[in-house]
Amino acid sequence: MRSAFTAVQVRAAEGALMARLPEGTLMQRAAAGLARRAALMLSTVYGSTVLLLIGTGDNGGDALYAGAILARRGARVLVLPLADRVHAAGLAALKAAGGRVVAAPPVSADLVVDGMLGIGARPGLRDDAVAVLAALPAAPVLAVDLPSGVDVDTGALPGPSVSADVTVTFGCLKPALVAGPAAARAGLVELVDIGLGPYLDGEPYVRVPDAADIAAVWRHPRPEDDKYTRGVLGLAAGSIRYPGAAQLAVSGALAGPAGYVRYAGPAAADVRGRFPEVVTYDRAADTGRVQAWTIGPGLGTDSTATSELRSMLDDPVPACLDADALTILARDPALLAAREAPTVLTPHDREYARLNDGEAPGADRVAAARHLAERYDAVVLLKGHRTVVAAPDGRAYANPTGHAALSTAGSGDVLAGLLGSLLAAGTEPAMAAVAAAYLHGLAGARAAEGGPVSATRVAAALRPVVRDLTGPA
Numbered sequence: 363m364r365s366a367f368t369a370v371q372v373r374a375a376e377g378a379l380m381a382r383l384p385e386g387t388l389m390q391r392a393a394a395g396l397a398r399r400a401a402l403m404l405s406t407v408y409g410s411t412v413l414l415l416i417g418t419g420d421n422g423g424d425a426l427y428a429g430a431i432l433a434r435r436g437a438r439v440l441v442l443p444l445a446d447r448v449h450a451a452g453l454a455a456l457k458a459a460g461g462r463v464v465a466a467p468p469v470s471a472d473l474v475v476d477g478m479l480g481i482g483a484r485p486g487l488r489d490d491a492v493a494v495l496a497a498l499p500a501a502p503v504l505a506v507d508l509p510s511g512v513d514v515d516t517g518a519l520p521g522p523s524v525s526a527d528v529t530v531t532f533g534c535l536k537p538a539l540v541a542g543p544a545a546a547r548a549g550l551v552e553l554v555d556i557g558l559g560p561y562l563d564g565e566p567y568v569r570v571p572d573a574a575d576i577a578a579v580w581r582h583p584r585p586e587d588d589k590y591t592r593g594v595l596g597l598a599a600g601s602i603r604y605p606g607a608a609q610l611a612v613s614g615a616l617a618g619p620a621g622y623v624r625y626a627g628p629a630a631a632d633v634r635g636r637f638p639e640v641v642t643y644d645r646a647a648d649t650g651r652v653q654a655w656t657i658g659p660g661l662g663t664d665s666t667a668t669s670e671l672r673s674m675l676d677d678p679v680p681a682c683l684d685a686d687a688l689t690i691l692a693r694d695p696a697l698l699a700a701r702e703a704p705t706v707l708t709p710h711d712r713e714y715a716r717l718n719d720g721e722a723p724g725a726d727r728v729a730a731a732r733h734l735a736e737r738y739d740a741v742v743l744l745k746g747h748r749t750v751v752a753a754p755d756g757r758a759y760a761n762p763t764g765h766a767a768l769s770t771a772g773s774g775d776v777l778a779g780l781l782g783s784l785l786a787a788g789t790e791p792a793m794a795a796v797a798a799a800y801l802h803g804l805a806g807a808r809a810a811e812g813g814p815v816s817a818t819r820v821a822a823a824l825r826p827v828v829r830d831l832t833g834p835a
């Protein structure tokens with residue numbers, strides 16, 4: 363698990379570390395890591411042209427010292443200052459190494475280094491910076507610490523920003539690199555260790571799972587298992603009007619770790635026909651015992667759906683509420699009042715607003731997910747390009763996988779089915795949501811390799827993705 367810290371948290375750690383080191387040490391460490399990555403992006407350093415965009419702060423200092431390293435290796439380094447004052451010692455070092463200041467971007471370059479703004483940034487770019495971005499030569503962009511223009515602590519994009527191919531960040535991840543629309547502007551994020559780790563204390567703002575975290579929570583079948591001990595998922599989804607939602611949720615659930623899926627609802631005949639391994643019932647009350655419920659995809663919001671939801675919420679096992687179940691819950695939040703078993707809510711933005719008195723998630727998606735988790739005392743999986751999961755105890759996770767092609771009808775049904783299966787298998791609820799989002803994101807990316815993506819393709823891609831991550835079943 364990696365951790366992202368806010369600018370204030372980074373500054374506190376930086377202060378503690380700097381107090382023990384000779385002046386300028388951290389910037390030299392940062393510049394060395396930056397120059398190393400820049401050299402990798404240039405096929406040959408010698409003779410290449412590197413354009414540095416420089417702002418007033420230490421972010422520019424990092425870029426200037428890295429530029430000096432590249433200039434000493436034979437690069438033609440050009441500095442375009444976007445502030446009245448720039449890091450004086452860094453500029454002197456660069457000039458001494460042969461770099462020179464220009465007033466406008468050159469016609470061509472091999473690499474652009476964005477050293478305009480780092481963790482000291484106010485969100486947004488000034489007009490002169492926006493104009494320069496529009497006039498940049500076609501070249502890969504390497505961002506220093508963060509792509510300039512983003513809202514560092516939230517990942518919001520208040521206006522134009524740098525779009526980087528690679529971001530080299532120092533000491534730890536920052537929220538804008540992993541959450542919100544800004545995360546897509548960072549490109550490949552590479553972390554350079556500058557020794558900050560031991561000084562970063564307190565809870566990170568948001569955590570980022572990796573493959574090993576998902577593999578660690580995946581429950582493999584054991585020799586002593588039977589279908590019940592692996593977990594039974596009850597799935598209430600689909601309606602006469604939306605039988606497909608039931609099938610998609612079932613297909614997601616069958617790729618999960620549970621041993622048994624019981625379906626309850628009006629799409630029973632369709633589900634049986636397509637998935638003979640699923641046992642079907644007309645009503646939730648008839649299904650017998652389950653270890654978790656997934657409720658909602660294509661369920662409808664009429665009185666039958668409401669009473670089905672009510673009866674499932676009375677069952678003291680974990681429940682994942684998706685789609686129509688969220689709409690019903692928004693109408694009657696008291697439905698959760700008596701619940702003691704864990705609940706997971708999986709809203710997209712419009713569903714979030716319904717659950718939150720009409721107020722959309724807003725710029726800080728991590729804070730928004732945390733807010734709803736606290737309000738409903740439930741795990742919240744807030745869907746987005748970088749899905750965020752928050753638990754009522756304050757933990758928050760930003761999913762690093764995903765693909766734009768996942769915004770396709772039925773994709774969420776697959777996710778809800780898989781998440782339910784993880785809950786039924788006994789996975790801690792927040793990690794069940796994290797694992798489901800992670801695997802679903804990878805499956806979307808894998809499905810996209812085969813051309814345009816439909817939800818059926820996402821479900822089909824789940825098995826190979828799970829196998830690659832957790833080993834054979």
Ligand SMILES: NC(=O)C1=CN([C@@H]2O[C@H](COP(=O)(O)OP(=O)(O)OC[C@H]3O[C@@H](n4cnc5c(N)ncnc54)[C@H](OP(=O)(O)O)[C@@H]3O)[C@@H](O)[C@H]2O)[C@H](O)CC1
Nearest residue numbers: 376388389392419420421479480481482483484486488507
């Ligand atoms: N964290 C570490 O341990 C290390 C960080 N390094 C690098 O340092 C930067 C942070 O440097 P800092 O000088 O604090 O901040 P910035 O470089 O982001 O610059 C902030 C100044 O820029 C002006 N500003 C702020 N917002 C805007 C904007 N939207 N447009 C234009 N200008 C803006 C503002 O100055 P004013 O005079 O205008 O008020 C800010 O003061 C970090 O990101 C790393 O790259 C170290 O080198 C290594 C250790």
Ligand SMILES: [K+]
Nearest residue numbers: 476479506508
């Ligand atoms: K930057």
